Every structure is written in C-alpha cells, then in structure tokens.
Amino acid sequence: MWHRLIRFADQVLEFKQAKAHCDIPCGIYDPTPAQIDALTVVRMMDLMHELDTAADKSKLSYHNSMSRYIAVKEEHAESLKNEIRVIWGDFMKGQKLEDYPQTHELVHKIMLLGSAVRQTADRSKGLELIDAVNEFAEIFWATKDVPTKKAPAPYAPGLEMVYPDL
Secondary structure, eight states, rough: OHHHHHHHHHHHHHHOOOSSSSSSSTOEEEEEEEHHHHHHHHHHHHHHHHHHHHHHHTTTTHHHHHHHHHHHHHHHHHHHHHHHHHIIIIIIHHHHHOTTTTTTHHHHHHHHHHHHHHHHHHHHHHHHHHHHHHHHHHHHHHHHTTOOEEEOSSTTOOEEEEEEEE
C-alpha cells in the first residue's frame, strides 16, 4: 500500500531522483582485507595439515577442529573474491585499466585460485593466491601513486605481503 502511495505521489510531484556512480564513496577502496583473507586461507590449510598428522581422527575434537578450519578457509576464500571483485568492478576503470591492462587477466586468475583453495587443501594453490593478490595490491597502489614495499606479515603464516610504503 505504501509503495503505491509513494509511486502515485512521485507521478504527481515528480520527485528528483538521486543517482550515484558507485556503491561507496570513491577513495576508500583497499586491497588489505583481501590480503588478510589470503593469509587466513593458507593459515587454515597449515592448521588442517598439522591436525591431520597429529590428531586421533576417531575423536570428536578432531572432527570439530577440522570442520571449523575448513569453514574459516571457505569463508575467507569467498570474502577475498568479493573484495577483489568490488575493487575491480567499482574502482579499476578507464585510465587505470589502460595503464594496467593485465588487471582483467589477473582478477580472473584470482577468482580461479579462490575457487581452487575452496575445493582443496593444496597449500601451493594458497601460495599462488597470495602472490596473485599481492600483485593486485601492487597495481592498486600504483594507480594511486603510492609506493609499496614487501615485508613478512606479522602473524602466522608470516608470508611476504605488499604494503603501501607511507
């Protein structure tokens, strides 16, 4: 009922329509959450492998821990894919894509690797994912003329990450 009333009022009063060019205000995109997601995927894989070699698989605690590690790995792989899709779709436009034409192929690679790490516990795929997300981060920061540096993450698994050098 309210919808019909508002639609009628719009037809009579001709409300001005608000328009936006993206989901969120420009300038607050950041690849860091995707990088943390990638690290989390590898960390969960490491914990899964440790548990698989050390635990009594007949115990309930094994199944509880393993299912939690898998769930977290899945969640972060999907979150990573979403973070990259949003930056690629909303931020990487026009001149940015002309300057970095490899971005489309790189994003596609990240999507495929994000799916691969969900399907398996293959650490090498997780490491490939981290490398691809780091490459994406380098491109992202370059589009903002922000220099980057590489340094080990300050938490497990302690892999090298790309950071803005501020």
